[in-house]
Amino acid sequence: MTAQITDSGRKTQMERRACYDQSSCTSDHFALRLVRWYADFGRSFPWRHSCDPYSVLMAVFMLQRTGVSQVMNVYEDFLERFPDLSALRGADQEELVAALKPLGRTGRVRVLTALVDTLSTEYNGRIPAELKELESLPGVGQYSARALLVIAFQRPYIMLDPNSYRVLHRACGTTSACSRPHADRKMIRQLDAIVPSSNPVEYNLALLDIGATSCRARRPVHEVCPLTSICAFHESKHGGRVPTEYLGQVGPRPTL
Ligand code: SF4
Numbered sequence: 001m002t003a004q005i006t007d008s009g010r011k012t013q014m015e016r017r018a019c020y021d022q023s024s025c026t027s028d029h030f031a032l033r034l035v036r037w038y039a040d041f042g043r044s045f046p047w048r049h050s051c052d053p054y055s056v057l058m059a060v061f062m063l064q065r066t067g068v069s070q071v072m073n074v075y076e077d078f079l080e081r082f083p084d085l086s087a088l089r090g091a092d093q094e095e096l097v098a099a100l101k102p103l104g105r106t107g108r109v110r111v112l113t114a115l116v117d118t119l120s121t122e123y124n125g126r127i128p129a130e131l132k133e134l135e136s137l138p139g140v141g142q143y144s145a146r147a148l149l150v151i152a153f154q155r156p157y158i159m160l161d162p163n164s165y166r167v168l169h170r171a172c173g174t175t176s177a178c179s180r181p182h183a184d185r186k187m188i189r190q191l192d193a194i195v196p197s198s199n200p201v202e203y204n205l206a207l208l209d210i211g212a213t214s215c216r217a218r219r220p221v222h223e224v225c226p227l228t229s230i231c232a233f234h235e236s237k238h239g240g241r242v243p244t245e246y247l248g249q250v251g252p253r254p255t256l
Contacts, residue, residue, distance in 0.1 A: 030171075033227060037206055039202065046076060048201075052152065057127055057140075058075070058079065058082075060144040062075060062078075064141075070103055082099070119137070131145055150201055155200060158188060159207075171231040174187070208256065
């Protein structure tokens with residue numbers, strides 16, 4: 001059941017209740033709002049404009065527990081110096097350490113080396129395009145695997161980080177019993193069904209961006225959010241049922 005917006009922008013009680021049904025997030029209306037908003041207001045990062053699996057994999061790898069601004073400082077130079085897997089496979093270790101040093105985390109080079117070795121020996125230098133295979137690679141968790149499939153291969157998977165979960169929780173009442181909902185594999189598999197196959201990139205990146213900008217954990221800025229008129233959390237201020245508040249993690253978050 002999908003909430004309909006009346007001409008006046010107000011909803012009936014029945015329509016308001018429907019907002020709390022997760023199915024409201026499956027509506028074309030919801031997806032359309034996200035996709036249109038992203039076209040005008042989505043954040044622009046170099047890795048978002050690439051369909052090259054290697055370039056996206058490097059971005060996903062660098063962004064793990066690392067801020068976007070840190071990655072922006074090294075990403076393009078890194079790709080220029082190591083433009084593909086074969087360049088990385090033959091890389092001088094000291095040069096690799098120096099290239100990734102600004103990102104911190106001393107174990108990063110070791111993991112990257114293991115990743116490149118695995119891709120070389122088990123996948124003949126190819127980056128797989130299947131979730132199970134990607135998740136089994138060194139240094140590639142479920143979020144990274146999904147991000148790669150969405151950005152590089154335009155596959156309809158959900159990229160659920162604490163920000164995008166917060167948006168879905170507040171807007172649609174999506175709920176998990178896990179203390180770390182963005183790691184709730186069962187719920188994540190269910191959420192795959194809400195991603196439109198026609199615009200998986202824009203849909204996911206809009207959720208991430210709304211969660212990182214307007215739908216902040218504390219003091220969300222509803223006024224600039226494209227979901228205001230269909231959001232359960234926002235609607236609760238007008239007498240609806242209040243979803244359990246979810247603030248999400250504090251600190252660097254996975255993002256793309
Ligand atoms: S309307 Fe407010 S609470 Fe709802 S998704 Fe937008 S910013 Fe978040």
